[in-house]
Amino acid sequence: MTRAEPIGASTSTTSTTRTALSLLFAIYLFLLVWLVLWKLQVPSVGGVERVVKLVPFVSTASAGASAMWEVTGNLLAFIPFGLYLGLLAPRMPWWKATAVVAATSAMLEAAQFALAIGRSDLTDVIMNASGGLVGFALAVLLRRALGTTTGRAMTVVCAIGTAVALVAVATFAAAPITRAPRGSMPMSxxxxxxxxxxxxxxxxxxxxxxxxxxxxxxxxxxxxxxxxxxxxxxxxxxxxxxx
Structure with a gap:
């Protein structure tokens, strides 16, 4: 069986592929930070009570139980993170890739606390890390199935996915919807x-x-x-x- 050539090999094709994937990864990270911290709204600071929830999934005295859609969304949002890591760093061990995703998620939760813009929840870190692990495993399976064509094929797939995401975000941001400031809810x-x-x-x-x-x-x-x-x-x- 022919061994899959790492994306970082020193050829013009793989170098171009790696550059394209790195750019797409950067766009994904930008959208991810915007989604997690500001929910694709205009960035702001303050307005939300600082709450840290260290008991995952279940309700506590300071916060309710994690909703199923929220848990699923956290998992799905971080699958591309693991996928990009698997494509750009194919020799990285799975546990190290999971640790990178978990550390990134923890930093985002800490940022929510520091900026007072959202609840810091251990459930989010667990599900985000799980999503990254799923994405990394998907990259391993793709390399085994596609061999040396993995980089070029996934660059096309990731480019299409990024274009769709950008259009969706632009449509959401341009929608004529009046959004209340964080921490407030107008009442008639x-x-x-x-x-x-x-x-x-x-x-x-x-x-x-x-x-x-x-x-x-x-x-x-x-x-x-x-x-x-x-x-x-x-x-x-x-x-x-x-x-």
Whole structure:
């Protein structure tokens, strides 16, 4: 069986392939950072309470359980990371590639905490590293199946995927949708009237996993405007998912 030639071999073809893959990898990393930190919105700093969730998957006193779509999204978003590592560094051991992805994910989680722009969750690191491992394994299988043509073939595939991703991101960014700033959610009077309201005080077990917003009574909460002698009440809002 002919051994697959590493992409980094010193030929003009493989050198061009490596350069193209490196450029596509850089574009992917840019989009990944934008997605994880700012959810493809205009970059901002602050506005979200700093929360660190060290218990994966299940709910805790400070955060709710990880949603299935969120877990799956974290896995899928990091598969290209492992794939690019497998293509650009074919001799890298699988455990080292997984460690690189996990370290990158941990740095992104730390950045969310430092910038106060999202919840730092161990679940994300685990699923991101798992996605990277899946991508790296896919690169190994492709090299065995395609041999020396792996680099050129995957350059075309990755270029198409990058073009599709750029078009999708541009469409999302250009969409005429009014997005609320991080940490805020505008409420109309009709929304306020339909939301469950509880008396002020410590959050109960039912309140955990929700954003709690203190609203001065008399500010239009409820049809009658509320009791003018009360200081505040709490309106529980469904927590927005954070990748």
């Amino acid at each position: 009077s009709s929304m306020s009237a339909s939301m469950p309201v509880s008396a002020g005080g410590p959050a109960s077990a039912e309140d955990r996993g929700h954003d709690v917003v203190r609203v001065p009574v008399g500010a239009g909460v409820g049809p009658s405007g509320g009791d003018p002698d009360a200081v505040s009440e709490e309106v529980r809002l469904a927590a927005l998912p954070v990748v």
